[in-house]
Amino acid sequence: MKKIRVALVGNPNVGKTSILNHLAGTNLMIGNWPGVTVEKRTGSTFFQEYEIEFIDLPGIYTLEEVLSEDEKITAEFLRSEEFDVLLNVVETPRLERDLYLTTQLVELRKPMVIALNMIDEAEKLGYSVDDKRLSDLLKIAVVKTVGRTGEGVKALLPAIVETYEKQQIPQLETLSLETLQPEDEREKRLFLVKGLSAEVLQRVFLPKRTITEFLDNLFLHPFFGFVFLFIILYVTFKLIFDISSPLVDFIDGFIQDFISPLVLISLENLGASNFISRMISEAVFGGLGMVFSFVPLIFVTYFFLTFLETSGYLPRVAFLMDRFTHKIGLHGQSIIPLILGFGCNVPAILATRTLQDRSDRLLIISMIPFMSCSARLVVFGFFAITFFENPLLIILALYLVGIFLSLFTAVLLRKSLLRKALSHFVMELPPYRFPSLRVLIRIVLLHLKSFIVRAGTIIFVISLIIWFSLNLPPGVERLEDSIAGKIGKTLSPLFEPIGLGDWRITTSLIPAFLAREAILTNLGVILKAEREETEAFDPKERLADQGRNLLSALSEIISSLLSPLPKKLSLEDEEEETSGLKGEIRKLLPLPSVLAFLFFVLIYNSCVATVVAMWREGSKNLALGFLFYSFLLAWFVSYIVYKFFS
Amino acid sequence: MKLSEACCGDRVIIRDFEGDEEILKKISAMGLRKGSQFEVCLRCGRNLLLRNHNSQFILSRDLADKIKVEVLNIEGKPCEAPCLHGDEQSNCEDYLKNELTNEHSRLRARKKRGLGIFKKVCPFLSKK
Numbered sequence: 101m102k103k104i105r106v107a108l109v110g111n112p113n114v115g116k117t118s119i120l121n122h123l124a125g126t127n128l129m130i131g132n133w134p135g136v137t138v139e140k141r142t143g144s145t146f147f148q149e150y151e152i153e154f155i156d157l158p159g160i161y162t163l164e165e166v167l168s169e170d171e172k173i174t175a176e177f178l179r180s181e182e183f184d185v186l187l188n189v190v191e192t193p194r195l196e197r198d199l200y201l202t203t204q205l206v207e208l209r210k211p212m213v214i215a216l217n218m219i220d221e222a223e224k225l226g227y228s229v230d231d232k233r234l235s236d237l238l239k240i241a242v243v244k245t246v247g248r249t250g251e252g253v254k255a256l257l258p259a260i261v262e263t264y265e266k267q268q269i270p271q272l273e274t275l276s277l278e279t280l281q282p283e284d285e286r287e288k289r290l291f292l293v294k295g296l297s298a299e300v301l302q303r304v305f306l307p308k309r310t311i312t313e314f315l316d317n318l319f320l321h322p323f324f325g326f327v328f329l330f331i332i333l334y335v336t337f338k339l340i341f342d343i344s345s346p347l348v349d350f351i352d353g354f355i356q357d358f359i360s361p362l363v364l365i366s367l368e369n370l371g372a373s374n375f376i377s378r379m380i381s382e383a384v385f386g387g388l389g390m391v392f393s394f395v396p397l398i399f400v401t402y403f404f405l406t407f408l409e410t411s412g413y414l415p416r417v418a419f420l421m422d423r424f425t426h427k428i429g430l431h432g433q434s435i436i437p438l439i440l441g442f443g444c445n446v447p448a449i450l451a452t453r454t455l456q457d458r459s460d461r462l463l464i465i466s467m468i469p470f471m472s473c474s475a476r477l478v479v480f481g482f483f484a485i486t487f488f489e490n491p492l493l494i495i496l497a498l499y500l501v502g503i504f505l506s507l508f509t510a511v512l513l514r515k516s517l518l519r520k521a522l523s524h525f526v527m528e529l530p531p532y533r534f535p536s537l538r539v540l541i542r543i544v545l546l547h548l549k550s551f552i553v554r555a556g557t558i559i560f561v562i563s564l565i566i567w568f569s570l571n572l573p574p575g576v577e578r579l580e581d582s583i584a585g586k587i588g589k590t591l592s593p594l595f596e597p598i599g600l601g602d603w604r605i606t607t608s609l610i611p612a613f614l615a616r617e618a619i620l621t622n623l624g625v626i627l628k629a630e631r632e633e634t635e636a637f638d639p640k641e642r643l644a645d646q647g648r649n650l651l652s653a654l655s656e657i658i659s660s661l662l663s664p665l666p667k668k669l670s671l672e673d674e675e676e677e678t679s680g681l682k683g684e685i686r687k688l689l690p691l692p693s694v695l696a697f698l699f700f701v702l703i704y705n706s707c708v709a710t711v712v713a714m715w716r717e718g719s720k721n722l723a724l725g726f727l728f729y730s731f732l733l734a735w736f737v738s739y740i741v742y743k744f745f746s
Numbered sequence: 747m748k749l750s751e752a753c754c755g756d757r758v759i760i761r762d763f764e765g766d767e768e769i770l771k772k773i774s775a776m777g778l779r780k781g782s783q784f785e786v787c788l789r790c791g792r793n794l795l796l797r798n799h800n801s802q803f804i805l806s807r808d809l810a811d812k813i814k815v816e817v818l819n820i821e822g823k824p825c826e827a828p829c830l831h832g833d834e835q836s837n838c839e840d841y842l843k844n845e846l847t848n849e850h851s852r853l854r855a856r857k858k859r860g861l862g863i864f865k866k867v868c869p870f871l872s873k874k
């Protein structure tokens with residue numbers, strides 16, 4: 101089978117990745133701001149007797165000047181010529197802008213197909229689009245597409261095959277620019293583009309005020325813009341918690357009080373050895389179950405985060421925040437990676453590739469780890485729900501402290517190692533685009549999948565290792581005397597001053613370096629091992645209990661959605677026996693230690709994936725230096741918190 | 747005149763770029779080209795928001811300094827921030843800064859915390 105390699109090239113945010121997802125069935129990230137794709141990604145499909153491999157590239161405005169890391173990737177790939185056909189994706193309503201790049205691509209003298217994307221938007225804006233004319237002028241195939249829904253996208257495949265077979269290289273008779281001076285060349289190119297665009301796009305009617313204009317008058321308002329920002333963030337945060345926390349409680353109870361004993365009893369009936377059944381109960385259900393119960397939280401968090409990313413509100417936040425951030429030497433665009441950091445720090449660090457200045461990049465990279473990611477949210481959520489009357493407020497406080505420390509770090513670095521004048525800021529604000537629910541859910545499920553895969557692989561292995569280290573050397577009587585207990589106790593003196601001297605806590609800080617959720621796994625395994633199952637197990641009765649729990653979780657969601665203020669766990673609730681392992685943990689830690697622990701987890705860069713990303717995108721010194729700095733800072737802040745509250 | 751001197755609501759046409767920096771080439775590739783028309787929609791902080799019938803741009807003032815424009819229509823909409831042609835106090839942040847550099851007004855500003863200071867920063871609030 102023959103292979104055709106197709107490079108997707110175009111301006112940023114024109115829908116290249118959306119088209120690829122429809123063509124090759126890939127699940128690559130999309131978002132409504134320039135600079136979502138920052139690395140080369142591929143996807144393949146089969147058509148006729150060909151395997152067609154698509155290479156998605158970061159967006160680029162011009163090949164003349166390559167300023168940022170992501171543009172460099174595209175420019176280098178185009179120079180390498182490791183492709184057979186160029187698929188130039190064009191945002192039809194902004195045809196004149198996009199054709200500037202097209203005329204540069206023409207000079208590569210490679211077979212080319214043009215996708216006139218966002219036809220739907222062009223029509224709404226009152227344009228009539230003459231694709232035949234463009235095809236005649238350039239003598240190549242031109243296809244109208246809608247990347248949002250996939251309309252017309254499949255017609256690209258026969259066009260690509262034909263272009264490849266006939267080696268249709270674009271011809272522009274008027275285009276012999278190489279001989280001109282660079283200055284004249286640009287002038288002439290701009291003229292040419294203007295003419296081309298006028299031939300193809302005709303304005304049939306002028307639309308009334310667009311929804312984007314209307315929303316921007318509110319969201320970008322110098323005063324009310326911030327009011328809306330605050331409301332949007334508050335509502336997002338509240339919804340995340342209101343919807344997910346009752347469900348998390350329910351799943352935790354369901355796993356610990358129903359599934360786990362049920363499986364144990366079945367194993368006993370099957371005659372499994374005590375060793376096996378203990379391992380399954382403690383490592384799998386105690387450790388993994390704890391992490392899995394947070395699936396609703398991850399789902400809801402990513403649902404809202406993805407909505408922000410795909411709607412186009414993110415670059416507006418960049419504009420609003422620039423008013424403040426430029427005072428500490430940061431321009432607004434850097435807000436985008438920081439916000440992405442609330443999902444996961446690693447892609448956020450990659451997203452800094454769009455920044456032009458190296459010292460800006462290093463600065464943002466060292467701010468990102470303070471943005472509390474979803475893995476930390478899981479840990480915070482667990483402790484906050486277990487220990488505090490008002491979990492929402494304590495989590496909000498942790499987020500704010502994280503943001504404050506990232507700003508503190510930025511100022512510190514700007515005044516010392518990364519001293520530099522403020523760089524300029526130019527960005528396109530895309531129109532608001534509301535993603536189809538299908539695409540939204542697909543992206544959220546993607547994040548959820550990676551959470552579950554992580555839990556099923558790395559966290560599962562950690563959980564097994566912890567369990568073994570708790571049960572070795574063989575025949576160990578007390579958990580404190582096991583390997584894990586000894587390691588924990590060795591580390592205790594270091595953490596004693598911040599109230600975390602308990603070996604069960606110190607041991608959980610070690611696996612946390614591989615994945616933060618492992619803190620919960622660790623505690624889950626240990627506590628489950630300590631816990632004695634006393635009650636008799638009657639599956640029917642327990643199942644009925646679980647049914648009631650689910651109903652009460654659902655009614656709790658509805659009631660808290662209806663109240664505008666954050667949910668408050670009443671005091672009776674606290675005295676009530678908590679289901680699952682939460683009750684056990686409450687007995688383990690006094691309140692000041694919990695706070696110190698949460699701050700420590702927030703600040704210390706305890707995630708190996710983030711360190712690796714910092715190393716690769718920044719430098720070795722940055723990664724290691726930051727590790728040391730964040731440990732010191734975490735220890736110091738936790739110490740203050742601990743002393744303050746005890 | 748320079749784009750940075752344009753006011754909120756002004757319609758301008760880009761005439762020329764000053765200087766030969768790389769970033770100017772990128773700006774032009776992004777769609778801010780000689781001959782294209784924009785409305786200055788907002789200016790707050792160090793940024794301008796430019797809009798035309800199908801695109802919107804954020805541009806910092808140091809870049810706007812390098813773009814020569816001709817104003818087509820001055821009367822436009824009223825501006826959210828105090829904006830006088832050629833006046834130093836051409837946006838809300840500067841306005842605040844100038845207020846505060848004056849030692850007396852430093853004290854006054856402290857007294858007028860709350861809505862008072864917001865009215866100073868963004869006078870539309872006191873507008874009936």
Ligand SMILES: Nc1nc2c(ncn2[C@@H]2O[C@H](COP(=O)(O)OP(=O)(O)OP(=O)(O)O)[C@@H](O)[C@H]2O)c(=O)[nH]1
Pocket residue numbers: 111112113114115116117118119129130131132133134135136137138157158159160217218219220221245246247248249410411533535
């Ligand atoms: N209305 C409409 N929206 C579209 C269309 N194609 C893509 N979009 C939206 O445009 C935005 C950008 O899409 P992406 O596929 O991420 O664009 P990209 O070219 O890969 O962007 P970068 O990776 O940043 O260069 C997303 O919000 C899409 O949902 C279309 O044909 N019509």
Ligand SMILES: [Mg+2]
Pocket residue numbers: 116117118129130136137
């Ligand atoms: Mg992309």
